Amino acid sequence: xxxxxxxxxxxxxxxxxxxxxxxxxxxxxxxxxxxxxxxxxxxxxxxxxxxxxxxxxxxxxxxxxxxxxxxxxxxxxxxxxxxxxxxxxxxxxxxxxxxxxxxxxxxxxxxxxxxxxxxxxxxxxxxxxxxxxxxxxxxxxxxxxxxxxxxxxxxxxxxxxxxxxxxxxxxxxxxxxxxxxxxxxxxxxxxxxxxxxxxxxxxxxxxxxxxxxxxxxxxxxxxxxxxxxxxxxxxxxxxxxxxxxxxxxxxxxxxxxxxxxxxxxxxxxxxxxxxxxxxxxxxxxxxxxxxxxxxxxxxxxxxxxxxxxxxxxxxxxxxxxxxxxxxxxxxxxxxxxxxxxxxxxxxxxxxxx
Numbered sequence: 416x417x418x419x420x421x422x423x424x425x426x427x428x429x430x431x432x433x434x435x436x437x438x439x440x441x442x443x444x445x446x447x448x449x450x451x452x453x454x455x456x457x458x459x460x461x462x463x464x465x466x467x468x469x470x471x472x473x474x475x476x477x478x479x480x481x482x483x484x485x486x487x488x489x490x491x492x493x494x495x496x497x498x499x500x501x502x503x504x505x506x507x508x509x510x511x512x513x514x515x516x517x518x519x520x521x522x523x524x525x526x527x528x529x530x531x532x533x534x535x536x537x538x539x540x541x542x543x544x545x546x547x548x549x550x551x552x553x554x555x556x557x558x559x560x561x562x563x564x565x566x567x568x569x570x571x572x573x574x575x576x577x578x579x580x581x582x583x584x585x586x587x588x589x590x591x592x593x594x595x596x597x598x599x600x601x602x603x604x605x606x607x608x609x610x611x612x613x614x615x616x617x618x619x620x621x622x623x624x625x626x627x628x629x630x631x632x633x634x635x636x637x638x639x640x641x642x643x644x645x646x647x648x649x650x651x652x653x654x655x656x657x658x659x660x661x662x663x664x665x666x667x668x669x670x671x672x673x674x675x676x677x678x679x680x681x682x683x684x685x686x687x688x689x690x691x692x693x694x695x696x697x698x699x700x701x702x703x704x705x706x707x708x709x710x711x712x713x714x715x716x717x718x719x720x721x722x723x724x725x726x727x728x729x730x731x732x733x734x735x736x737x738x739x740x741x742x743x744x745x746x747x748x749x750x751x752x753x754x755x756x757x758x759x760x761x762x763x764x765x766x767x768x
Contacts, residue, residue, distance in 0.1 A: 419531045421524075424513060424538040429550045429625055437513035437538060438506075443526045444516050444544065452614035454515065454540075454547055455622050460498045462491040462516075462526050484521075491522065495529045503530075511536045519543035548614070551621045555648035562629045564590075564654055565767060568637035568742065569663030571601060571728035572670030572720070574751040575636045576677075578663065581753070581760035582634050588627055590635040595619045598643030600636070601728075603678055603691055605643060616645045624651075632767055661763055662742035666749050671721040673751045682716045695727065743767070 424435065432455060440457040442449050445468045449459040463471065467490050475483035512530060516522035519542045527537045540546065554560075567575050567582075576593060583589040596616055598604045611619065627633050637660060640647050647655070665673075681688040692707050703726065710719040744766050746759055 419534060419536045421527055421531050422538050423541045425541045426546050429554065429621055435513060438510050439512045441512050441514045443514060443522050451612045452618050460502055462494045462522050491525045495526055508534055513538045513540060515540035515543045517543050518545050551617055554621050555617055555650050558650060560650050560654040562627060562654065563632045564658035565632055565634050566637040566655060566658050566660045567634055567663060568660040570732045572674045572724050573663045573665045574673050574756060575663060578756050578760060579634060579636055581756045585760045585764060587764055588631050588633045590623055590633055592635055592638055592642060596642040596645045600638055600642050602694060603681060607680060610643050610645055613645055617648055660742040662745045664747045665751055667721060669751045670724055671717050674720040675716040685711050
């Protein structure tokens with residue numbers, strides 16, 4: 416195989432990524448940088464580890480740029496060799512990668528040069544990760560969104576997430592914010608999976624928004640401006656606050672039963688559930704908190720869920736709802752099983768189309 420010339424790929428919009436024909440998108444930044452955010456579909460083949468990157472940076476600041484480049488070059492060569500012998504060993508001569516680093520500079524340039532010398536046709540992302548991030552910021556922080564959002568609203572335990580999934584199954588266009596944030600959106604909403612970093616959450620959000628047809632209705636759950644520790648960016652939040660709503664109500668017993676199933680990870684871990692309940696001390700009398708601790712000890716999950724709905728969540732939901740415009744439609748459910756939710760999803764689609 417003969418060496419190939421390097422080419423650059425300029426990202427003029429986020430939509431350009433869907434037209435990118437590279438077989439593999441390679442992020443050569445350190446693992447910690449990759450974990451914070453990365454291009455969709457990218458894999459991480461770092462040319463400097465986190466420790467190596469810190470070491471080179473220290474040498475650059477305390478010794479000299481030349482010494483840093485010399486040591487950094489040796490480390491990049493060593494790590495590139497390891498990638499060629501392992502992660503890239505199975506690729507044939509037709510394989511075409513797109514490589515990027517932070518700014519499209521030395522790290523991606525060095526690795527891409529090595530790959531091109533092997534004989535692969537390599538593209539380097541012009542401007543690196545920063546060029547991609549600017550487009551995400553423009554979409555989510557600077558420009559208005561023009562999607563036709565309808566919010567699925569309702570008190571805690573009204574199975575809004577499950578209803579959203581039923582709407583998607585019925586062919587409706589949906590945006591699952593809690594799924595993207597890996598959090599169920601309340602004090603009790605943490606899951607066993609860690610939430611993505613804020614920037615990675617925004618990358619996932621931007622990619623989902625691009626995939627939606629703005630001319631069609633998109634259903635999403637009514638949320639606060641924060642899902643767990645992840646903030647909804649300004650453009651989306653502005654669109655949600657002006658969107659119309661569909662309000663879901665349900666029988667109290669059905670809501671309590673739904674909560675005990677949806678939060679089975681907490682009922683399986685009473686100690687963790689007690690820790691979450693303890694965070695409500697500033698909102699409720701000590702005697703009520705102690706009662707809820709006792710219900711945990713008794714594993715009386717249905718009564719605990721019913722009381723949390725009645726005494727904690729519904730009063731706060733009523734206060735928030737009083738400040739909102741009237742919903743577009745209201746649907747009351749006596750049951751929250753899959754069949755009832757599927758029927759409601761069909762009724763909602765019929766009502767708005």
